[in-house]
Amino acid sequence: MRSAGRTTQHPHDDAPDTAAAFERLSQLPEGPARRALRDELVEAWLPMAERIAVRFKGRGESLEDLYQVAALGLVKAVDHYDPSRGRAFEAYAVPTVTGEIKRHFRDHMWTLHVPRRVQDLRNRVRHAAKELAHTTPGRAPTVAEIAEYAQLSEDEVRTGMEALECFTALSLDAEMPGTDGYALADGLGGPDPSYDVVVDRVAAGPVLRALPERERTILYLRFFGGMTQSRIAQQLGISQMHVSRLLSGCCARLHEELLVVGGGHLAGAAADNPGHAPTKPRSPGEPLADVDQ
Structure with a gap:
């Protein structure tokens, strides 16, 4: 100096x-x-x-x-x-x-919070690997070699090596190696919308079973079968207007009975996924937006 x-x-x-x-x-x-x-x-x-x-x-x-x-x-x-x-x-x-x-x-600079002991292990492992690279040309030094040089256990070396990548985090939008445009975010799950209607479906079960068979059939064809009112009318041999009135009456009845038993209202799941539950019931006299003209 x-x-x-x-x-x-x-x-x-x-x-x-x-x-x-x-x-x-x-x-x-x-x-x-x-x-x-x-x-x-x-x-x-x-x-x-x-x-x-x-x-x-x-x-x-x-x-x-x-x-x-x-x-x-x-x-x-x-x-x-x-x-x-x-x-x-x-x-x-x-x-x-x-x-x-x-x-x-x-x-x-640490994206993740890393204990001081792990930071020290990282520095010792990095220094040892850098020094050993001169003596092992053509290959990276092994964990055992680093442990012997740095006077650490092999588990401590592995811990330090894991901390080498903790300064920065991989972006969720970054393309994964060996994939064709597949990002990490594409493999992450999301909230299941079915959880929001579990309570409603359980509460609606007994009320639906109490409906007359024809009303249950109409509800099933409309909300589980995805059929239009005109097709339901043709299959059952009744008019489309009759189907519309029955649907409106069923939804109003379901709505009232669910409120009585404390089950809440139907969650409008049919609008997002017709195969799960009927839509939110219309009040009596409200125009039917899905009546086929």
């Missing part, structure tokens, strides 16, 4: 000689002069902070955001550095900036 007290600088050196400036900063009272010197020191050491930030690229965060986090860590290092302790500023600033970046990843 290079000392901040050097007098000779390389043109591209990102650790300038600022020992005298920090001595002045520690003696200046709060005011414009101290703020100006502080800003000069931050600007002088900013290349070093950016160099540290580059080491963390490719981990799910943009390099521009990493620069911002590193700059924040550098400001904290400048504000808290005490030259009287005898340590070079670089020796104090590097762990401060690095810690700020790691804290950013820990607090803001």
